[in-house]
Amino acid sequence: MDTILKDRQKQILIKGKDQFQMECAKASLAGSVSQRACVFCGSRVVLYPIVDALHLIHGPVGCAAFTWDIRGSLSSGPQLHRLSFTTDLSENEVIFGGEKKLYKAVSELIDKHRPKAAFIYSTCIVGLIGDDVEAICKKISREKNIEVIPVQAPGFAGTKKDGYKVACDAIAQLVGMSKESKTRPNSINILGDFNLAGELWLLKDYYEQMGVEIVSTITGDGRVDDIKRSHTAALNLVQCSGSMIHLAKDMKEKYNIPFKRVSYFGIEDMSTALYEVARFFSNSEMIRKASVLVKNEINALLPALAPYKQKLAGKRAAIYVGGAFKAISLIKALRLIGMDTVIVGSQTGNKDDYLLMKELCDAGTVILDDSNPMELSKFVQEKQADILIGGVKERPIAYKMGLGFCDHNHERKEALAGYQGMINFAKEVYASVMSPVWQFTKPKSL
Amino acid sequence: MNTTVSNQRTKTYAATRNACKICAPLGASVVFKGVRNCVPLIHGSQGCSTYIRRYMISHYKEPMDIASTNFTEEAAIFGGERNFDTAVRNIIEQYNPESIAVASTCLSETIGDDMEKIIRQFKARHAGESLPDIFFASTPSYKGTHMDGFHAATLSLVKHFASSGEPTNKINVFPGFVSPQDIRNLKTILQDFGLEATFITDYDETMDNPSWYTYKNLPEGGTSIAQLQSAGSAMASVELGKTLAKQQEETAGTYLNHQFGIPKISLGLPIGIHESDAFFKALESLSGKESPAKYIAERGRLVDAYVDGHKYNFGKKAVVYGEEDLVIGLVSFLEEIGLDVVLCVSGGKSGQMKRILKEDIQIKSHTEILDDTDFEEMAERCREIRPDILIGNSKGYYISRELNIPLVRVGFPIHDRMGAQRVQHLAYIGTQSLFDKITNALIEKKQNESPVGYKYM
Numbered sequence: 001m002d003t004i005l006k007d008r009q010k011q012i013l014i015k016g017k018d019q020f021q022m023e024c025a026k027a028s029l030a031g032s033v034s035q036r037a038c039v040f041c042g043s044r045v046v047l048y049p050i051v052d053a054l055h056l057i058h059g060p061v062g063c064a065a066f067t068w069d070i071r072g073s074l075s076s077g078p079q080l081h082r083l084s085f086t087t088d089l090s091e092n093e094v095i096f097g098g099e100k101k102l103y104k105a106v107s108e109l110i111d112k113h114r115p116k117a118a119f120i121y122s123t124c125i126v127g128l129i130g131d132d133v134e135a136i137c138k139k140i141s142r143e144k145n146i147e148v149i150p151v152q153a154p155g156f157a158g159t160k161k162d163g164y165k166v167a168c169d170a171i172a173q174l175v176g177m178s179k180e181s182k183t184r185p186n187s188i189n190i191l192g193d194f195n196l197a198g199e200l201w202l203l204k205d206y207y208e209q210m211g212v213e214i215v216s217t218i219t220g221d222g223r224v225d226d227i228k229r230s231h232t233a234a235l236n237l238v239q240c241s242g243s244m245i246h247l248a249k250d251m252k253e254k255y256n257i258p259f260k261r262v263s264y265f266g267i268e269d270m271s272t273a274l275y276e277v278a279r280f281f282s283n284s285e286m287i288r289k290a291s292v293l294v295k296n297e298i299n300a301l302l303p304a305l306a307p308y309k310q311k312l313a314g315k316r317a318a319i320y321v322g323g324a325f326k327a328i329s330l331i332k333a334l335r336l337i338g339m340d341t342v343i344v345g346s347q348t349g350n351k352d353d354y355l356l357m358k359e360l361c362d363a364g365t366v367i368l369d370d371s372n373p374m375e376l377s378k379f380v381q382e383k384q385a386d387i388l389i390g391g392v393k394e395r396p397i398a399y400k401m402g403l404g405f406c407d408h409n410h411e412r413k414e415a416l417a418g419y420q421g422m423i424n425f426a427k428e429v430y431a432s433v434m435s436p437v438w439q440f441t442k443p444k445s446l
Numbered sequence: 447m448n449t450t451v452s453n454q455r456t457k458t459y460a461a462t463r464n465a466c467k468i469c470a471p472l473g474a475s476v477v478f479k480g481v482r483n484c485v486p487l488i489h490g491s492q493g494c495s496t497y498i499r500r501y502m503i504s505h506y507k508e509p510m511d512i513a514s515t516n517f518t519e520e521a522a523i524f525g526g527e528r529n530f531d532t533a534v535r536n537i538i539e540q541y542n543p544e545s546i547a548v549a550s551t552c553l554s555e556t557i558g559d560d561m562e563k564i565i566r567q568f569k570a571r572h573a574g575e576s577l578p579d580i581f582f583a584s585t586p587s588y589k590g591t592h593m594d595g596f597h598a599a600t601l602s603l604v605k606h607f608a609s610s611g612e613p614t615n616k617i618n619v620f621p622g623f624v625s626p627q628d629i630r631n632l633k634t635i636l637q638d639f640g641l642e643a644t645f646i647t648d649y650d651e652t653m654d655n656p657s658w659y660t661y662k663n664l665p666e667g668g669t670s671i672a673q674l675q676s677a678g679s680a681m682a683s684v685e686l687g688k689t690l691a692k693q694q695e696e697t698a699g700t701y702l703n704h705q706f707g708i709p710k711i712s713l714g715l716p717i718g719i720h721e722s723d724a725f726f727k728a729l730e731s732l733s734g735k736e737s738p739a740k741y742i743a744e745r746g747r748l749v750d751a752y753v754d755g756h757k758y759n760f761g762k763k764a765v766v767y768g769e770e771d772l773v774i775g776l777v778s779f780l781e782e783i784g785l786d787v788v789l790c791v792s793g794g795k796s797g798q799m800k801r802i803l804k805e806d807i808q809i810k811s812h813t814e815i816l817d818d819t820d821f822e823e824m825a826e827r828c829r830e831i832r833p834d835i836l837i838g839n840s841k842g843y844y845i846s847r848e849l850n851i852p853l854v855r856v857g858f859p860i861h862d863r864m865g866a867q868r869v870q871h872l873a874y875i876g877t878q879s880l881f882d883k884i885t886n887a888l889i890e891k892k893q894n895e896s897p898v899g900y901k902y903m
Contacts, residue, residue, distance in 0.1 A: 002539055002540065003540065005536050005539055005540060006539075027516065028492050028514075028516050029516070029532070029536060030513075030514065030516045030529040030532040031487070031513050031515070031533030031534065031536030031537045031539075031540075032536055032540070033495075033511045033512065033513050033514075033540075034492055034496070035496065036492055036496060037492060037493040037496040037497060038491045038493025039493075040491075041493050056461060060469060060552045060588040061465050061467060061468070061587060061591075062468065062469030062471070062494070062497065062587045063493070065465045065467065065468045065469065066468070066469075066497035066498075066500070066501055067497075068464060068465070068841070069844075083464060083822070084463070084464050085461045085462070085463055086461060086465065087460070087461060088461070088465065090588050091586075091588050093588070094552070094556060094586075101460050105459070105461035106461075108459050108461065109459070109461055109463075124491055124517075124522075124551075124553040124556075125552050125553055125556040125588075128522070128553075128556050128557060129556065154491075154522070155491030155492065155493040155494070155517070155553070156490075156491045156517035156518055156521065156522045156553065157519050157522075158519075159492075160493075372540075373509055373511055373661075374540050374541075374661075374663060378661070380661075381660065381661065392503055392504060393496070393499055393500055393503055396503055396507055396508050396510070397509055399657075400508070400655070400657065400661065401659060401660070401661050402657060402658075402659050440657070441657045441659060442659060443659045443660075
């Protein structure tokens with residue numbers, strides 16, 4: 001019995017020991033209990049936070065049931081995105097086709113909810129049973145005079161990452177639809193923040209303090225009309241590059257909008273994300289405002305972090321998250337509170353991401369791509385991690401083995417981005433690592 | 447009164463809006479997780495298994511290793527056999543399980559993968575090797591709900607494993623979709639009657655393991671293969687769930703009855719005094735023993751509690767929702783304590799719920815019954831009815847929040863609270879727990895809403 005499957009050996013690298021080029025960005029191995037979901041999931045998580053759109057899943061019930069109100073993406077207005085709509089195909093419709101039901105379902109819901117646009121996700125079997133979803137979307141679009149956008153997301157057609165691209169293509173259909181064409185000065189689109197626990201609002205506040213106009217937020221607290229005029233922004237800021245880079249590239253090509261990759265996790269990356277914008281606009285006033293903002297925030301933050309750092313110094317962390325950008329930022333954020341990263345991995349990282357992780361980590365760190373519970377538990381044990389940072393599916397692995405856990409997932413309730421997020425992060429790590437409960441989880445007779 | 451109860455209804459909307467059900471492979475996964483040293487394998491896209499794992503982890507708070515054959519486009523066109531082969535070999539390599547339980551999906555069923563054949567051919571290709579037992583349940587999500595997947599998986603297990611043998615005094619128990627704590631409680635009860643029971647399946651431990659320290663590739667506990675085999679030589683089967691009893695299609699209990707002549711005793715979920723009495727009476731006749739004093743006392747305390755709390759419950763309007771058999775069980779209990787069940791809701795579509803509630807439970811004539819429905823329809827009815835309390839899984843929280851009424855969380859899923867694994871529903875002890883929760887929720891509401899607050903009830 002082997003913990004590491006032969007066909008996965010090249011997706012695991014120990015810095016300083018292994019010399020090979022890490023493999024990544026490939027389909028999960030059948031039978032390996034991958035923590036990834038599927039193409040549908042990728043498209044759904046990205047589009048989900050568009051709050052004034054109707055999201056309807058065309059297919060049997062599971063995919064809709066599993067993604068009902070699944071992300072903590074907050075809205076400052078409409079809550080339509082939190083409802084789960086599906087054609088809930090039954091056997092008869094699988095045999096005779098689901099087009100009629102789809103037409104009726106979408107038309108009725110548009111009448112009831114008056115959304116600004118509708119996204120119609122096709123799951124695994126829709127293509128196989130021959131439904132012409134595109135034609136129906138066009139028909140409803142004409143009849144109701146709103147955009148009804150097909151999202152072709154059969155789970156098997158690639159990986160979760162391919163689903164990101166499907167979502168970006170869907171969003172791209174809205175971009176540029178407003179009649180405005182003049183580029184707005186000092187303006188940006190925020191791409192790839194999903195407003196989990198209100199994180200986007202922290203960022204918006206920082207940029208607005210610097211005198212930057214935010215044209216659209218894609219997709220956190222997203223609005224269809226904002227997306228339609230997002231081509232008037234002067235710059236695209238792309239976080240979570242895995243999910244939104246396609247859209248940024250598309251907008252560069254079509255509207256000549258440059259983009260910058262940023263991350264808002266940790267002091268370093270957050271500050272860089274602010275300075276980059278100010279430097280881009282070559283606006284001395286903006287640069288001044290940014291440096292005042294950064295200085296004020298850091299001056300307040302460092303002393304607040306100090307007591308946590310004192311207690312956490314030397315503790316070992318394992319990171320396993322969806323997006324690689326997040327993993328990379330976390331390595332730096334952990335260092336800021338004195339912690340070492342002994343394991344780092346992601347579901348969807350690419351070659352460059354893993355090279356960067358390797359560069360940032362100390363020798364002996366285990367780097368993982370598309371890992372599974374068996375591997376994670378093995379390395380966590382070997383490396384004697386004190387805390388695992390991950391999502392819902394990683395949580396019980398940590399807890400069962402008696403180590404701390406920090407939720408860095410889609411349903412988190414604490415903002416972890418921005419300066420406020422850094423202190424929240426330190427608090428959460430501290431609360432888990434320092435909890436007295438671990439005294440009981442060591443093997444011991446009563 | 448018209449005696450024929452129509453089971454046909456039309457939903458207001460063509461779409462399902464906030465489904466009050468989940469898909470069939472999830473139900474199958476719950477059952478398969480109750481088999482000892484077994485790895486469930488979902489034959490479909492990677493997302494099927496990952497979503498199911500996530501959904502179950504949020505409820506059970508346990509590691510939930512469920513493998514996937516991870517369909518690619520190629521597999522969707524040419525069939526998933528190659529992926530199945532790779533998956534099984536990798537599962538053996540990583541987990542070395544005693545069995546691999548395969549659940550099909552809408553995808554694999556739509557492309558027409560013949561699982562029996564695929565498994566047979568796998569075994570033929572690996573003849574002579576020591577392989578885990580591989581068995582399969584057909585669970586396309588376009589057919590029924592998670593409960594249909596649950597029962598299909600249960601049936602697949604007995605069909606695959608049960609064999610004839612020297613008759614034993616064992617009892618097969620098909621508890622239905624209940625909590626690990628419920629199974630634990632039922633086990634104790636059967637033990638106290640001196641009955642040796644095989645729970646099919648027994649996810650008491652597997653879904654509620656103690657703290658581990660070292661990671662286990664497979665959780666402890668579960669029904670063993672030997673136990674499953676012995677299901678064919680048991681003295682009787684006890685199958686819980688009233689819709690199951692009336693189901694046209696074969697159930698695990700009817701299969702064992704037809705195949706091996708094992709008597710089947712069909713009972714409702716033992717919630718409330720009437721149904722618990724029926725359950726204990728059945729155990730008395732199976733064991734030839736009277737109910738142990740412990741349970742007479744439990745029943746007595748429950749009656750005592752009913753009396754102590756009766757005023758707080760009487761006439762309060764309750765909405766009950768969830769799986770059909772759970773709803774039926776809960777309603778039977780709530781009718782005993784004077785709650786006015788105004789609305790019963792389920793996403794299930796056995797077509798039996800209405801009839802059973804009217805004929806077996808004899809609910810009040812004004813009780814509305816909505817099956818094959820969703821949460822939005824329930825929300826719309828609730829806005830009109832203005833109930834005092836909701837009783838069901840955590841997905842109804844948003845309705846209770848909107849209406850500012852308490853929600854007592856029962857069943858599955860409970861994603862927003864601790865202790866979902868340990869919610870007790872069954873027998874006198876489980877009813878006692880439900881009674882306290884429901885009554886206290888109503889008392890708390892009244893207390894919170896009182897202008898002065900008070901220290902005595």
